[in-house]
Amino acid sequence: MFAFPTKSWAALALTLGISSAAMAADPEFDKQQLRSHIKTLASDQYGGRGPLTQGETLSIDYIAKEFAKLGLKPGNGDRYLQPVPLAKVTADQAMTLTLGDLTLTNGSEFTARTQQITPRIELKDSPMVFVGYGINAPEYHWNDYAGLDVKGKTVVMLVNDPGFATQDPAHFKGNAMTYYGRWTYKYEEAARQGAAAALIIHQTDAAGYAWGVVENSNTGSKYTLVDANNNADELPVMGWLHQSAAQKLFKQAKLDMDALADAAAQPGFKAVPLPGKANLRFDNSTRMAESHNVLGLLPGGETPEEVVMIHAHWDHLGTNESDGHIYNGAIDNATGVAGVIELARVLSEQSRKHPFKRSILFSSFTAEETGLIGASHFAAHPTVPNSQIVAFLNIDGMNVDNALDYILRYGDGVSELEGYLQDAAASQGRKVKPDPRPQAGLLYRSDHFAMAKVGVPGLLFMSLGDNDPDYIPHRYHKPADDYNPDWSLEGMQQDLSLMAIIAARLANNGDWPKWLEESEFKKRRAQDGRQ
Structure with a gap:
C-alpha cells in the first residue's frame, strides 16, 4: 500500500476547510488492485482492446462492473455506457x-x-x-x-x-x-x-x-x-x-x-x-457499428451539476489482421484505466466520509488511438453540459517503475490548472519538470484535446518513456507493450496520490480554472461564461 503523504492530505483538508476528523484516515492506493487491473486489461484474451471487437466487449464490461462495484452511479442517465456510432x-x-x-x-x-x-x-x-x-x-x-x-x-x-x-x-x-x-x-x-x-x-x-x-x-x-x-x-x-x-x-x-x-x-x-x-x-x-464510452458518476453534495472529470481511454491498436500480432497496450493505456478505477475507489471511499461539493465523473472513452473519436463524440454529445465541466484530468500512460522527485507538465502558460499541478507536486516534495519532448506535440495527442476544443481546460498525465528510454523506440505502439510482473508500480501510486489531491481540490473549492493564453479554447470558454 502507498498512502497519501500525510502533509499533502492534511494541507488539503486545511485548504478546503474540512475538519481533520473528517479526513483523518489517509486514503490508500492498492498496488495489488492496480496490478490486477493492468494484467487483465492487457491480457491476450482482450486482444489489444480494439474498438468493435470482442476486446471492446470485455473492456467496457470490465470497467462498467468495476464502477458499479464501487458504488458509482451510471454516468449516462441510467447507463454506464454511452454509444458512439462509428465506422470501421x-x-x-x-x-x-x-x-x-x-x-x-x-x-x-x-x-x-x-x-x-x-x-x-x-x-x-x-x-x-x-x-x-x-x-x-x-x-x-x-x-x-x-x-x-x-x-x-x-x-x-x-x-x-x-x-x-x-x-x-x-x-x-x-x-x-x-x-x-x-x-x-x-x-x-x-x-x-x-x-x-x-x-x-x-x-x-x-x-x-x-x-x-x-x-x-x-x-x-x-x-x-x-x-x-x-x-x-x-x-x-x-x-x-x-x-x-x-x-x-x-x-x-x-x-x-x-x-x-x-x-x-x-x-x-x-x-x-x-x-x-x-x-x-x-x-x-x-463496417458500421456502435462502440462505447464508459461513464461512472460520484454525485456531489452541494453543487452536483458542476463536474470534475477523471479520464483514461480504454482502447489500443487491437490485433493485426495480417500477422496476428496482439498490441496489448499495457502502459498505453491499461495503466491509465487501472488508475482511473483506483482513483474512483479511493475518492468514493473518501466521499462517504465527507462528500465532495461537486460531482466527479470518471470516464473511459473509445477510439483515442484513431484520432480522439470517443472524446470527440462526448464533446459533441456530453452527458452533462460542457459549460458545467470544471476540468478534465486525463491519464494516458503511467509510470510503472519507481517513484520520482518530479512530475511532467505538458504545456506552459496554457491554463490555471498548471498552478494546481505545481501546488500538488510541492505538497509531495516534488518539482514540476517541463515536457522533455515538446516537439512531439503531446498536448494535442490525447483525449483532453477534444475537450479543449469545446472550452474545457485539462491536464495531461503521461509517462511514456521519460524514465524508461527503451519504451518509445521498442514498445510504444508495438506488440512489446506487455504487462511485466516486475514493475514496482510505485510511480503509479505516487502520481495517483497527486491526481487525487488536484481532483479533491477542484471538487470542493468552487473555482473555475481559466485559460491563460489566447486561443480558440479560451474564446469558447468565455462564451460559456467561465472565462
Whole structure:
C-alpha cells in the first residue's frame, strides 16, 4: 500500500476547510488492485482492446462492473455506457502509390487511408505540389496556401511546424509543437483547401516517433465518426511518406529536399509544383457499428451539476489482421484505466466520509488511438453540459517503475490548472519538470484535446518513456507493450496520490480554472461564461 503523504492530505483538508476528523484516515492506493487491473486489461484474451471487437466487449464490461462495484452511479442517465456510432474502415493493403516515375511500396515507403465511407478511393493523374508545412495560421501571419489552388491536387508537406525547424522561440513556439504541426490539422486544412490527397513527410525527430509507429497506426483497420454525408468532406487520401521515399521524389524532380525544407521554415515561402502525377487506388471494406464510452458518476453534495472529470481511454491498436500480432497496450493505456478505477475507489471511499461539493465523473472513452473519436463524440454529445465541466484530468500512460522527485507538465502558460499541478507536486516534495519532448506535440495527442476544443481546460498525465528510454523506440505502439510482473508500480501510486489531491481540490473549492493564453479554447470558454 502507498498512502497519501500525510502533509499533502492534511494541507488539503486545511485548504478546503474540512475538519481533520473528517479526513483523518489517509486514503490508500492498492498496488495489488492496480496490478490486477493492468494484467487483465492487457491480457491476450482482450486482444489489444480494439474498438468493435470482442476486446471492446470485455473492456467496457470490465470497467462498467468495476464502477458499479464501487458504488458509482451510471454516468449516462441510467447507463454506464454511452454509444458512439462509428465506422470501421479497412483499406485493402495491396496498393501501390506512383509519383511520376516513382513506384512506392505500401507500409515500408508510404501509408494511405481514408475516412470517407466509400468502397473505392482512386487518385488518378493528380498534380503534385510541395506546400512546405501545409499551414494556414493567421495569428502567426503564415499561409502556405496563399494564392494557391490545390483543388484535386496532391499536396506534399513536412511534419511539425516552422518553429521546430528554426528552434526560434519567437517563431511559432520554437521547439514546442503547436497544433499546426499535428498531422490531424494538416489533413483538415488540406481538405478545406480542396486537395485530393495529402502526403506528410515523416522525420523521426520532427514527428516525435519512428516510422514504425506510422506504419502500425495506419496500415490496419481505422475507425471514424460518420456524418450525414458519409464523410464526403473529409480528405480522400490521408497519407504519409517515409523520409527516404520523399528524398527519391525530390531527386526525381531535380530538387534539393533539404534546401527546400529550410526555405519552407522561413516567412514568405512559396509552394513548389512537382513534376509528374500521383496515382493510387485502393478498395475499402466498411463496417458500421456502435462502440462505447464508459461513464461512472460520484454525485456531489452541494453543487452536483458542476463536474470534475477523471479520464483514461480504454482502447489500443487491437490485433493485426495480417500477422496476428496482439498490441496489448499495457502502459498505453491499461495503466491509465487501472488508475482511473483506483482513483474512483479511493475518492468514493473518501466521499462517504465527507462528500465532495461537486460531482466527479470518471470516464473511459473509445477510439483515442484513431484520432480522439470517443472524446470527440462526448464533446459533441456530453452527458452533462460542457459549460458545467470544471476540468478534465486525463491519464494516458503511467509510470510503472519507481517513484520520482518530479512530475511532467505538458504545456506552459496554457491554463490555471498548471498552478494546481505545481501546488500538488510541492505538497509531495516534488518539482514540476517541463515536457522533455515538446516537439512531439503531446498536448494535442490525447483525449483532453477534444475537450479543449469545446472550452474545457485539462491536464495531461503521461509517462511514456521519460524514465524508461527503451519504451518509445521498442514498445510504444508495438506488440512489446506487455504487462511485466516486475514493475514496482510505485510511480503509479505516487502520481495517483497527486491526481487525487488536484481532483479533491477542484471538487470542493468552487473555482473555475481559466485559460491563460489566447486561443480558440479560451474564446469558447468565455462564451460559456467561465472565462
